[in-house]
Amino acid sequence: MTPIVFGGCFGWLHPAAGNRGVVLCAAHGYEELCVHRQWGALAERLAAAGMPTLRFDYRGTGDSAGHDEEPQRLRAWIDSVHAAVRWMREQVGVSEVALVGLRLGGAIATLAAKELGDIDMLALLAPTISGRGYTREMKALAAFSPMPENAPAPQSPDDIEAGGFVLTAETVEALKRVDLRQLDGRPAQRVLLLTPADGPFEKRLAQHLREQGAEVEAGPFDGFEEFICEVHYGQRTPEAAFATLTAWLRCGAPAAAVAHEPRPIVRLELLEGAETPTFFGDEARLFGICCEPRPEVADRAAPAVIFINTGHHRHIGANRMAVTLSRRLAAHGITSMRIDIAGLGDSPAWQGRPENKLYDKAACGDVRAAMDCLEAQGHRECVLIGLCSGAYVSFYTAVQDTRVISQVMINLQRFIWREGESLTVATRTARTQVRDLGNEVTGALRRPDILLRLLKGRRREWSIVWGMARRMTDLVRARFGRTTHTLFGVEGEVARSFRLLSQLGTDTLLVYCEGDPGLVELEVHNLHRDGNRIAGLDRVAVEMIDGADHTLTMRWAREHLAGIIEAHLVSRRRPAALPAPSTPRAANWKAVEAA
Known part of the structure; x- marks a missing residue:
């Protein structure tokens, strides 16, 4: 294609x-x-x-x-x-x-x-x-979408904001x-x-x-x-x-001798800059869109930004958020790339890796391939931005590669993902307290229909039960971990990784919506909030968005997030452009230029 x-x-x-x-x-x-x-x-x-x-x-x-x-x-x-x-x-x-x-x-x-x-x-x-x-359907979707109780009223009562997309009046x-x-x-x-x-x-x-x-x-x-x-x-x-x-x-389609493949124009010129479809990675199989600012405003000293897939959604991001943000950044002179990791969006899966797999550390290699692509264009440093599963991939990529100087992790649900876990189970087991999970398990076991399905060995029900048991273990371990950390200074894997990133000079901005289930992860891994920082980690900051849902489906929430990200990137700008490397790293990529 x-x-x-x-x-x-x-x-x-x-x-x-x-x-x-x-x-x-x-x-x-x-x-x-x-x-x-x-x-x-x-x-x-x-x-x-x-x-x-x-x-x-x-x-x-x-x-x-x-x-x-x-x-x-x-x-x-x-x-x-x-x-x-x-x-x-x-x-x-x-x-x-x-x-x-x-x-x-x-x-x-x-x-x-x-x-x-x-x-x-x-x-x-x-x-x-x-x-x-159709408009009635979209109104119903908007009305029944779960939103926090303190979410503000829509900006325009005559517009419909459904599933993160706007139909104006x-x-x-x-x-x-x-x-x-x-x-x-x-x-x-x-x-x-x-x-x-x-x-x-x-x-x-x-x-x-x-x-x-x-x-x-x-x-x-x-x-x-x-x-x-x-x-x-x-x-x-x-x-x-x-x-x-x-x-x-x-039926009845006229045949042609050969397939005709024109040389199309593929560079999309925008007011903010230009976007070019880009293939990268081994055999140039992975796909992304490189968004570059106009030459007169381009800031070569600024790190490039990579947007990582959210869930199973393609590179445009949840609610098309990655497109909006990348073009806003281009107006500020910042180059960005929105990518599809293997098996998602328009990137094929690698042999041996299933399609649509989330929370996969193997995807870090795909992000690093995108970094190779950007480095070959003169961008030696990168900022990674990921929401939910994209934040997971960002975290483990940053641990592996020092070219990541900063990352923005939005509403991360899990720092540690066990092989075989499903998103459904993870969602059901996202509870803050051991008591909450215990009550849910007890209540479920009192229901004859669920007991019958468990006795019949139904895989879905058992996976949820085991998921709850593992989550209870995590929470108990967190309480034990806080005690051992206080008494003996013992840190867990995630806290050690953040400390390593801080020592390497990599900044992390954790963005959470108030009430998001992922907030429990900070407690589980002994990452204690002290105002807008994580205690003991100078390079880890926290920003909260009150009244927004997990994927920021409302316009005001996305606008708020954009402001947070822009401020974070501005604070990371260098005083002058870095010298270009004398021998650029060879990269497997190609930008498809205009005919």
């Missing part, structure tokens, strides 16, 4: 020898973040079936230019599809174009197809039929005017409609499209609920739906 840029949009071309091109129109916001890797796998599947396939980020989303609070977002998203279709025809040279839209992307694809008038095929996967219904009003059942004219000659439910809305849409002259094939989207969710909640590939889609798209 080849990274491309067109019309302010970032995308991937999956080349194939065929004259029917496919443009994938993604879901929006949190739903897109959940299924991004599966969406890429679908593109690979379609390309393997002989259809060159383009997937991309709409304007103001993902790695594309802009942001979600700009005006006329719906218009920008539709225009993004126009630009994608035009690029496929002009650069790849396909004679036919099919659009595939998922969720809100289905509505966007339909509206774009109707305007274009030359789309041959349109596949709608669990599409948003009514924009008014203007965008909401534009979406409310969308209803595919009232479309005037057919969007394409052939339409495939796959829906998780065969209700009256879906039947009415199929009937309406037929009345407009389209040939409509309707069927079930089996496995939709298991598809449109987080990986750690049991995400599964909807094999039947993807197989149906592939067969439908391939």
Whole structure:
């Protein structure tokens, strides 16, 4: 696959020898973040079936230019599809174009197809039929998302902040005017409609499209609920739906002699600077986006910043936070790189390492490969930024590599991760007190249904029980450790690592939201807060954000975090640029430049 840029949009071309091109129109916001890797796998599947396939980020989303609070977002998203279709025809040279839209992307694809008038095929996967219904769904998501009791009210009551993404009041009003059942004219000659439910809305849409002259094939989207969710909640590939889609798209597709791979423009010029897709690591298999400031504001003395994946999310970060922060830093003259470690986002897994593995020390090698890439460009020092599992990888990378002069660890849940632990178990066992865990275990064992599942040897229930037992052991050990540290000066592994980092001159900023379950880790590992410092460790600071949730889904919380990070980086600036190394370290990387 080849990274491309067109019309302010970032995308991937999956080349194939065929004259029917496919443009994938993604879901929006949190739903897109959940299924991004599966969406890429679908593109690979379609390309393997002989259809060159383009997937991309709409304007103001993902790695594309802009942001979600700009005006006329719906218009920008539709225009993004126009630009994608035009690029496929002009650069790849396909004679036919099919659009595939998922969720809100289905509505966007339909509206774009109707305007274009030359789309041959349109596949709608669990599409948003009514924009008014979609905005109600997003309001419900926002209302039922767990937030701290002391969280401030939304900045604008007419905006919707759902899953860390914003639909402004203007965008909401534009979406409310969308209803595919009232479309005037057919969007394409052939339409495939796959829906998780065969209700009256879906039947009415199929009937309406037929009345407009389209040939409509309707069927079930089996496995939709298991598809449109987080990986750690049991995400599964909807094999039947993807197989149906592939067969439908391939039917009657004109062939081509060879796959046409254009030399695309891939450098995205921004007001703050420029972004370049970058491959790095062994055989240049890992992927990242290098965000560089404009030459007139570039601060060569400043360390480069590396953003590490949050959970299973791709390099744009939770709530697209890494993109926003990297561009803000570019405006201050700071170079950054947002990366996908192996098996996440757009980086393939290394042989022998599973996909989507979190809290994996092997990922430290991927971060160090990104540091090699930046060092080869003249950036000898780095600051690592990670949220949750990304903070874990940051910590152990800093211990291994002295090029890390500072790290920002946000809402870390575990300093020590045991092989075989699951994220579900870790979440269930995140309790501050031994008593809390004991009460939960006792209460669970009093429930006949849970006892029955335990007696039957159900793996999930036993894993949670053993996880709670291990967590209780950690907390008891913490109390014992505090006593031995006080009496005999004995330190644990984590405290020793922080002391080593401090001796090496590496600064650490721990950022926690008040009430975050990860705060117990400080107690477990004898890291005692003394104001905004950790007692006895001069180079370890602590910042608290009151009223925010774990992934900082609210705008004000992300803005607060951005201010903390900017202040931290400014305080680490050198008085003058460091001399470039006389013999730069050889690095396995390549920046894909403009044609």
